[in-house]
Amino acid sequence: MSLDLTLSREDIVRLCERVEGAQRRAYAIPKLTDEYPAMTIADGYAVQAELRRRYLASGSRLVGWKAGLTSKAKMQQMGVHVPSIGFLLDDMWRPENSAIKTSDMVHPRVECEVAFVTNKTIKGPNCTRQDVLDATDYVLPAVEIIDSRFSGFKFDLPSVVADNGSSARYVAGGRARYPADIDLRTLGVVMEKNGEIIAMGASAAVLGHPAEAIAMLVNILAEQGEELAAGSFVMSGGITEAIPVKPGDSIVARFQELGSVSMRFIE
Ligand code: OOG
Ligand code: MG
Numbered sequence: 001m002s003l004d005l006t007l008s009r010e011d012i013v014r015l016c017e018r019v020e021g022a023q024r025r026a027y028a029i030p031k032l033t034d035e036y037p038a039m040t041i042a043d044g045y046a047v048q049a050e051l052r053r054r055y056l057a058s059g060s061r062l063v064g065w066k067a068g069l070t071s072k073a074k075m076q077q078m079g080v081h082v083p084s085i086g087f088l089l090d091d092m093w094r095p096e097n098s099a100i101k102t103s104d105m106v107h108p109r110v111e112c113e114v115a116f117v118t119n120k121t122i123k124g125p126n127c128t129r130q131d132v133l134d135a136t137d138y139v140l141p142a143v144e145i146i147d148s149r150f151s152g153f154k155f156d157l158p159s160v161v162a163d164n165g166s167s168a169r170y171v172a173g174g175r176a177r178y179p180a181d182i183d184l185r186t187l188g189v190v191m192e193k194n195g196e197i198i199a200m201g202a203s204a205a206v207l208g209h210p211a212e213a214i215a216m217l218v219n220i221l222a223e224q225g226e227e228l229a230a231g232s233f234v235m236s237g238g239i240t241e242a243i244p245v246k247p248g249d250s251i252v253a254r255f256q257e258l259g260s261v262s263m264r265f266i267e
Contacts, residue, residue, distance in 0.1 A: 004040050004042055005040070005042050005043055005046060006036075006038045006039060006040055006043055007036065007039065007043045007046065007047075011036070012043070012046050012047055012050055013050060015032055015036070015047045015162060016047050016050040016051050016054065016162075018032075019032075019047065019051060019149060019162055019163050019164075020051060020054060020055075022106075022149035022163075023051075023149055023163075023164075026103070026104050026105055026106050026147075027106065027149075028106050028107075028149060028150065028151040028152075029149055029150060029151065030150065030151055031150045031151075031154065031155045031156060031159040032044075032047075032158065032159045032162055033156055033158055033159050039158040039159070039162075040158055041082070041157055041158055041161060043158055043162070044157065044158035044159065044160070044161030044162040045161055045220075045224060047161075047162035048086065048087070048161055048162055048164055049224065051162075051164055052087050052164075055089055060089040060090060060091050061089060061090040062087060062088070062089060062090075063088045063089060063090050063092075063093065063232070063233050064087075064088045064232040064233035064234045064235075065085055065086065065087055065088060065217055065221070065228065065232060065234050065235075066085065066086050066087075066088055066113075066144065066165060066167060066170075066217075066234070066235040066237070067083055067084070067085055067213040067214065067216060067217045067234070067235065067236050067237045068083060068084045068085065068086060068146075068160075068165040068166070068237055068238070069082070069083045069084050069160075069165075069237065070083045070206045070207050070210075070213040070216070070236060070237030070238075071201075071205040071206050071207075071237060071238060071239055071240075072205065073201065073205060073238070073239070073240050073241045074111070074237065074238045074241060074242070076241075077241040077242065078153075078155070078160075079156075080155075080156065080157050080160070082157055083207075083213065083216055083237065084157060084160060084161050084165050084220075085161075085165060085216075085217045085220050085221070086161075086164040086165030086166075086167045087164060087167070088167060088170060088233060088235070092167060092168065092169050092170055093169070093170060093171075094145075094169050094170070094171050094263065095171070096171055096172070096173035096261060096262065096263070097173075097262050097263065098171075098263060098264075099263075099264050099265070099266045100145065100169060100171075100263055100264070100265050100266070101265075101266055101267070102245070102246060102247050102265050102266065102267065103267055105145070105147040105168055105169075106147050106148070106149060107147060107148070107153060107244065108145050108146070108147045108168060108169075108244070108245050108265070109145070109146050109147070109153070109242035109243055109244050109245065110143050110144070110145055110146075110191070110242060110243050110245055110251050110253075111143065111144050111146065111238030111239070111240065111241070111242040111243070112141070112142075112143060112189045112191050112199070112201070112238065112239050112240060112253040112255070113141075113142045113143070113144050113206075113210075113235045113236055113237060113238055113239065114139055114140075114141065114142070114184065114187065114203055114206070114210040114235075114236050114239075114255075114258075115139065115140050115141070115142040115170075115172050115233060115234065115235045115236070116132070116136050116138075116139050116179075116210075116211070116214055116233075116234045116235075116236065117136070117137045117138050117139070117140070117176075117231070117232070117233055117234075118135045118136055118137060118228060118229075118230055118231065118232045118234065119135065119136070119137035119230055119231065120134070120135035120230050121135070121227055121228065121229055121230050122135045122214075122218045122227065122228040123218070123222065123227040123228070124215075124218045124219035124220075124221060124222030124223075124227075125219050125222045125223070126219070127215045127218035127219050127222070128215055129209055129211040129212050129215050131215065131218075132211040132214040132215050132218070133179050133180075133211050135228075135230075136179050136211070138176040138177060138178055138179070139176070139177055139178075139179055139182075139184065139210075139258070140172050140173070140174055140175070140176045140177070140258060141172070141173060141174035141175075141189075141253060141255040141258040141259060141260070141261050142170055142171065142172040142173075142235055142261060143170070143171045143251065143253050143261050143263065144167075144169075144170050144235055144238065145168050145169035145170065145171070145245075146165075146166040146167065146168055146238075146242055147166060147168035147169075148160065148163060148166040149163050149166075150163065170235065171261055171263050172233070172261065173259070173260070173261040173262070174255060174258045174259030174260055174261055175257075175258055175259040177257060177258060179211070182257045182258075184203055184209060184210055184211060185202075185203060185204045185208070185209050186202055186203065186204060187202060187203040187255055187256045187257055187258065188200070188201075188202050188255075188256040189201050189202065189203065189239050189240065189253065189254070189255050189256070190253075190254045191240060191243065191251065191252070191253050191254075192251070192252045192253075192254070193243060193245070193249055193250070193251055194249060194250055195250075198243050199240035199241060199243055200240065201239040201240040202239070203239055205239045205240070206236050206237050206239055207237075210236035210237070211236070213236040213237050214228075214234050214236055217234065245265045246265065247265055247266050247267040248264075248265065248266075249264065249265045250262070250263070250264040250265070251263055251264070251265075
């Protein structure tokens with residue numbers, strides 16, 4: 001990652017306020033690079049860090065992190081070629097089988113992901129897949145509901161990083177498994193919307209092995225002087241492309257070995 005900041009502290013706060021407003025009140029804004037074409041990925045992470053500071057100051061709790069754009073399907077869909085990370089808060093969590101409101105999102109999409117729960121602190125740089133597996137308590141299936149705050153779901157990497165990787169909601173469920181008991185590379189996943197199969201894939205789509213995405217996340221955290229705390233919930237990135245949802249839709253994500261995760265969407 002380029003560590004070059006081009007934005008002033010003032011610009012970072014200004015952009016953070018713009019993104020926070022769009023997130024909290026669910027409206028679309030132009031991607032940030034339209035106004036700041038020289039914005040770098042480091043600038044995006046500076047805005048994201050400020051956003052996290054403000055959410056935590058207003059009472060939200062950090063539950064974990066998410067890796068994004070870690071599969072070819074996702075990179076192709078979004079036109080971006082480098083993975084990203086974002087933070088996950090307690091108030092983004094939704095229970096399994098629940099009705100999820102869409103009126104407080106701009107244009108939500110769902111994606112199937114393998115989630116990791118850690119039981120040791122993990123620190124980069126040079127974090128490896130094995131380091132991640134050694135610090136994993138269990139894995140479980142998850143669905144992330146992403147919601148880019150950018151018009152038309154169109155962005156570049158600095159903008160999407162500033163928007164916390166489009167994070168909006170997440171649902172975990174199914175069956176927790178020890179990573180040693182299953183082959184995390186070859187898990188098949190099928191997503192159904194309203195009873196019809198709309199996307200399928202296998203976990204190897206995520207950087208060859210989903211733990212690889214968590215290692216990458218830990219190394220990006222290290223560049224920002226942060227570590228992954230024990231007890232973190234971490235999503236490794238969409239295996240398939242993301243699917244738009246609207247009120248009335250029901251989603252079931254079926255994971256081989258890990259069970260299924262369901263939810264429905266309401267106004
Ligand atoms: C960026 C977030 C990507 C994933 O799992 O790949 C992401 C986006 O596509 O809006 O969460
Ligand atoms: Mg995701």
